Amino acid sequence: MNKEQLVKAIAAETGQPQSIVTKILNATTETIVETVANGDKITLVGFGTFEPRPRKERQGKNPQTGEPLTIPATTIPAFSAGKAFKDKVKPE
Numbered sequence: 407m408n409k410e411q412l413v414k415a416i417a418a419e420t421g422q423p424q425s426i427v428t429k430i431l432n433a434t435t436e437t438i439v440e441t442v443a444n445g446d447k448i449t450l451v452g453f454g455t456f457e458p459r460p461r462k463e464r465q466g467k468n469p470q471t472g473e474p475l476t477i478p479a480t481t482i483p484a485f486s487a488g489k490a491f492k493d494k495v496k497p498e
Contacts, residue, residue, distance in 0.1 A: 442483050452490035459484040 407415070413431060417424045438456050441448050447457035463479040487495070 439483075445481075450488070452488050454485055454487045454491055456483065456485050458482070 409431070413424050413427050416422075416431070417427045420427070438448055442456050442458050445458055447455055449455045458481045461480050461482055464477050465474060466477045467474050
């Protein structure tokens with residue numbers, strides 16, 4: 407499902423116009439991105455948690471030359487599904 411299909415599904419479920427749903431969805435995703443980028447986490451009970459996760463510096467190798475190199479430490483965005491989400495997706 408892409409964004410347009412998601413907007414249509416939400417509009418059908420809520421009875422709201424697609425233009426309003428698009429604005430709400432854009433505001434939601436922008437808020438999640440800004441919050442995680444600022445080092446905070448967002449927990450939506452039953453759905454999941456969006457959070458920044460640190461990655462340690464590690465050794466790797468250049469795939470073209472095989473030379474060892476150091477991959478610097480960084481922070482990545484992460485999502486952990488909540489229990490209700492996991493239960494819904496898990497095969498019976």
